[in-house]
Amino acid sequence: RKEVEQDPGPFNVPEGATVAFNCTYSNSASQSFFWYRQDCRKEPKLLMSVYSSGNEDGRFTAQLNRASQYISLLIRDSKLSDSATYLCVVNLYSGAGSYQLTFGKGTKLSVIP
Amino acid sequence: DAGITQSPRYKITETGRQVTLMCHQTWSHSYMFWYRQDLGHGLRLIYYSAAADITDKGEVPDGYVVSRSKTENFPLTLESATRSQTSVYFCASSETFGRGNTEAFFGQGTRLTVV
Numbered sequence: 001r002k003e004v005e006q007d008p009g010p011f012n013v014p015e016g017a018t019v020a021f022n023c024t025y026s027n028s029a030s031q032s033f034f035w036y037r038q039d040c041r042k043e044p045k046l047l048m049s050v051y052s053s054g055n056e057d058g059r060f061t062a063q064l065n066r067a068s069q070y071i072s073l074l075i076r077d078s079k080l081s082d083s084a085t086y087l088c089v090v091n092l093y094s095g096a097g098s099y100q101l102t103f104g105k106g107t108k109l110s111v112i113p
Numbered sequence: 114d115a116g117i118t119q120s121p122r123y124k125i126t127e128t129g130r131q132v133t134l135m136c137h138q139t140w141s142h143s144y145m146f147w148y149r150q151d152l153g154h155g156l157r158l159i160y161y162s163a164a165a166d167i168t169d170k171g172e173v174p175d176g177y178v179v180s181r182s183k184t185e186n187f188p189l190t191l192e193s194a195t196r197s198q199t200s201v202y203f204c205a206s207s208e209t210f211g212r213g214n215t216e217a218f219f220g221q222g223t224r225l226t227v228v
Contacts, residue, residue: 032215043203043219044156087156091215100171101146101205101217105155 003027006088006104014112017078021107023071023088031099033064035073036087038106044087047073078111085109116140119204119220126194126227134189134223136204144207145187146217147171147179149200156203162187194227201225 006023013019025033033050048055050062050071061074071088088104117138126132136145147159148171158171160179168179176198178190187206191198204220 034216043221045219046216100158100161102158103148103156105153 002105003092003102004088004090004104006086006107008105008107010108010110012110012112013078015078015080017111018074018076019078019109020075021073021086021088021109023073023104025069025071025088025090025102027090027092028066028069030069030090030092032091033071034089034091035060035062035071036089036103038085038087040084044103047086075109078109080111080113083109083111117204117206117218117220119202119223122221122223124223124225126225128195128227129193132191132194132225134191134202134204134225136187136189136220138185138187138206138218140206140208140218141184142206142208142218143184144209144217145181146205146207147177147187147189148203148205149173149198150203150222151200159189159202191225194225196227199225199227 003026035047036044037047038044048057050064052064054063059076063072085106085108087106090102092100120135143164146161148156150156157173162168162181165184181187202223205217207215207217
């Protein structure tokens with residue numbers, strides 16, 4: 001079983017729509033959680049960290065449910081510029097003071113005019 | 114310029130050749146990482162380093178060698194390139210790593226084709 005699983009999509013939504021992405025992780029020892037964004041043929045960039053209390057950054061809201069090992073990202077009022085692949089990322093303690101960032105395969109979003 | 118840079122950006126090599134991908138960061142970040150990204154697999158960790166002279170294997174280390182003699186450099190060497198190593202390689206760095214929500218910064222990637 002992949003440690004971080006996401007629906008690959010694609011999600012094709014009209015401008016202005018609300019869209020939600022989900023992610024599950026298998027290792028309950030995971031320490032911290034993120035959403036990264038990757039544009040076509042570019043490097044991944046941090047979109048936002050994810051906290052248990054939930055956090056919001058403008059049109060983006062992230063939620064973490066540790067009990068269910070589930071992470072979500074909600075995008076409101078979608079813009080054309082939101083078209084990208086969204087990567088769910090988990091920071092896992094791998095022992096002896098080492099941590100590893102583990103990426104999901106990503107969910108592709110296309111916002112349509 | 115400040116940041117994290119990879120070179121070359123594009124590379125074509127022949128099967129069996131040794132090739133080294135370079136990664137340089139100017140922030141003095143402690144942690145550095147090498148990932149490969151393939152269709153259907155997403156980003157997979159090859160090797161990482163917690164500090165100079167400290168490296169460790171990731172998920173897919175076979176066929177790769179790394180070194181970190183200086184904090185700012187983390188080269189990745191394919192000892193004898195195979196077609197299955199055709200991929201996009203990303204280097205990343207992070208100031209600290211652990212329980213905190215620490216951002217990893219990625220280079221622009223190296224597109225490697227093994228023919």
